[in-house]
Amino acid sequence: MKNNYKVSNKLAVLFIIACLSVGRSQSKDEVQIKKMYDLALTEGKGYDWLNYLSNQIGGRLSGSVQAQQAVDYTKAQLDSLGVDKVWLQPVMVPKWVRGTPEFAYFETTPGSTTNVAICALGGSVATPSTGVKAKIIEVDGIEQLSTLGKDQIEGKIVFFNRPMDATQINTFTAYxxxxxxxxxxxxxxxxxxxxxVIVRSxxxxxxxxxxxxxxxxxxxxxxxxxxxxxISTNGAELLSTSLKLNPDINFYFKQNCKLFKDVESYNVIAEIKGSEKPDEIIVVGGHLDSWDLGDGSHDxxxxxxxxxxVLNLFKKTGYKPKRTVRVVLFMNEENGLRGGNKYAEVAISKNExxxxxxxxxxxxxxxxxFTFDSSQEDFEKVLAWKNLFxxxxxxxxxxxxxGADIGPLKKDGMVMAGLRPDSQRYFDHHHAENDTFEHxxxxxxQLGAATMASLVYLVDSNGF
Amino acid sequence: MKNNYKVSNKLAVLFIIACLSVGRSQSKDEVQIKKMYDLALTEGKGYDWLNYLSNQIGGRLSGSVQAQQAVDYTKAQLDSLGVDKVWLQPVMVPKWVRGTPEFAYFETTPGSTTNVAICALGGSVATPSTGVKAKIIEVDGIEQLSTLGKDQIEGKIVFFNRPMDATQINTFTAYxxxxxxxxxxxxxxxxxxxxxVIVRSxxxxxxxxxxxxxxxxxxxxxxxxxxxxxISTNGAELLSTSLKLNPDINFYFKQNCKLFKDVESYNVIAEIKGSEKPDEIIVVGGHLDSWDLGDGSHDxxxxxxxxxxVLNLFKKTGYKPKRTVRVVLFMNEENGLRGGNKYAEVAISKNExxxxxxxxxxxxxxxxxFTFDSSQEDFEKVLAWKNLFxxxxxxxxxxxxxGADIGPLKKDGMVMAGLRPDSQRYFDHHHAENDTFEHxxxxxxQLGAATMASLVYLVDSNGF
Structure with a gap:
């Protein structure tokens, strides 16, 4: 698309008119929200923080050195924001390690092998050190196992190959x-x-x-x-086609992943104390751990x-929340949810x-x-804010x-929400080597951050 | 994000309920639209066509061999759809050629040079064969030229460095x-x-x-x-900073682009004849030419x-339009709009x-x-369809x-519309070497294609 000089002038005039008319009627909420979006898009820190987490630290599987580095780094960054309190909340987490790279091939005739890309599922046991080699049988889901029965399954590798439903607009539904x-x-x-078992990615x-x-x-x-x-989707397609041509294919795979004893790790928590109702707590969070294959930029x-x-935007715009706004970076969402459970456990024990x-x-x-998990009454309150967005x-x-991490906190009368970004590209990267910063x-x-800050601001200033 | 077994079962039940309830009440429009989205996401051809255009042909600047290859390829593909008519509409287009790669540096002290990435603007004249070397003066826009006047500008290179406004949510407004x-x-x-002149990208x-x-x-x-x-944005930042430290910087650049005589090219047109009102024409289109630096995948x-x-989805779902639906792949949007003008000229001359x-x-x-350029009455008619989307x-x-290409067609009583995709990433790639297929x-x-097909379907079945 080009855009010529004339069009540009016309648009500039329209824009000025738009600004003037907005200027006349902007409410306090509109002003605060606009300030936060503007700041997020110009001076926001999120992207730079993510650059560090992704490119200087990398994948942060629970119990890893990188997970600890991420704890230290985010705590230091939160400290630098000048909020009221930053602390680490200890939590024991599983430590599962992938070990040496996995290896797999299938064999149509003896000696004629095709390598395929696989990775161990998180929490899986290792194969014997010489690997597993067996006939492989394709199924389209768990339900099919009972139809096939022990007769057809025993001694084989099962290949789960039901793909995600491409017609779902929300890719999480397909997932x-x-x-x-x-x-x-x-x-x-x-x-x-x-x-x-071998599972289609x-x-x-x-x-x-x-x-x-x-x-x-x-x-x-x-x-x-x-x-x-x-197995990668290309690998799954190839294997499936090959099985149609020759059901007697042998499949070989080898992995030496291992589950160690639990180790101590932390949720990273920071808060701005509420100026009017400090005992009413608002939590906003994500999870600090990630899978090990990529650098966990998206996930x-x-x-x-x-x-x-969210805290940075509040500080930068000089907004002092009435209620306590707390950021929680949960540890171990991916393979245990220990951080989410621990945070709720402590909150309950302290009667927060x-x-x-x-x-x-x-x-x-x-x-x-956003999606909201709340009473109908609270949901309608939220809907009244929709126009501000x-x-x-x-x-x-x-x-x-x-959301999974905030799930354990849930109780009657509380409002739970999840940010809903565009989902089309998410599963291209999810839990894979290409969940990396350049994507x-x-x-x-930054728009996502401003959107979250705006909702937190509205909840804080209006309450439920 | 993980998602456990239980959640999955719960969602599956919800999904079945949703399907059942939708099944009861779906209107004819809902059914047709769903069919087209489903097909676009599963068997659509658009992505494969784009793969060919981008990776087998590449950048398609007007008058280039690649532009002609794109005409031939898209005509052949449209022919293969079995629509009623496919033809080429001749149009004379400018032929501007970039020549050998441009080269630029700035010099803070004699002999101390820093190379910067530049590219000639489309339509620019060449520099003398030895390049241009002169003092460079930064301005934040055309308006500033009269303030500086001939005194401060004459004999210099002008560096236009007003950046796009990052706070605009619609990046086209910033553009x-x-x-x-x-x-x-x-x-x-x-x-x-x-x-x-050197212009910030x-x-x-x-x-x-x-x-x-x-x-x-x-x-x-x-x-x-x-x-x-x-000049690239990084180059612009570096140059601007360097000018603050030393306003006497010399800038050198060299380019040997050239404008040749107009050459013949084509709009590629295909149509399905209307079954009831063949004389009412609906046009849907994009432009086949692109800049030469990338492969023109997005632009x-x-x-x-x-x-x-759109035509493919109509054919595949067996939808026979009442009105004539015509696809036009316009030539030369980027540096002339000759295709858009020619199409309108012929349409008017034929009294279409x-x-x-x-x-x-x-x-x-x-x-x-979408954005709509129409009467208020027609706009309200369109708004009534919004819920279907x-x-x-x-x-x-x-x-x-x-849109620019359909602009010349515009007349009273006609409805003009532009597809509005998410705009956040567009200008990362626009007119640059990285406007490529992998992005x-x-x-x-495919969702965009289905969205267009749905609107065309609604216009066709309801009229204005």
Missing amino acids: SGCVDQRYAGALEASKYGALG MNLRLDNYPHTGSMSYGDQPESERIPAAA DGAGCVQSME RHIFALESDSGGFTPRG KPYLVHYFEKGFA VNRREL | SGCVDQRYAGALEASKYGALG MNLRLDNYPHTGSMSYGDQPESERIPAAA DGAGCVQSME RHIFALESDSGGFTPRG KPYLVHYFEKGFA VNRREL
């Missing part, structure tokens, strides 16, 4: 429709005597990145646990720096009164709105799931 | 507030005896890519024309393939009745809505500029 294969596939397949795009993510054996005895890995470095930015919690854990993309193209205010756009990230 | 420097800077500066991000774009000398005699180039390969996809024109020329990003998170229906997301592009 929810598949993730049971990753989370419980190994546990369920082991009941039929499977030797291991939760990715709407065809590419070569395997996507990790949490899985669980429940309370299954260790001796019965079978190894689980994700969830973005949510952390956006939450920190949380009125609102907002989580950002859906990537640093253009903000579209219109100039920022933030339009999506719906009831729905708010975050500064403006999109 | 409109700057582009006069690029379009008319050389003409205006030459009136004060400047030897050349129209880019909200700090990076090393210079962004080209059209400029004009108006009817200035050739002998008075001075060369103009864009405007995206708009072309989305427009072609166009009732609606829709343009996509703002990148292949997630569609947010809600499931697709398309929410922005505002009055405004529709287009398949889902975002």
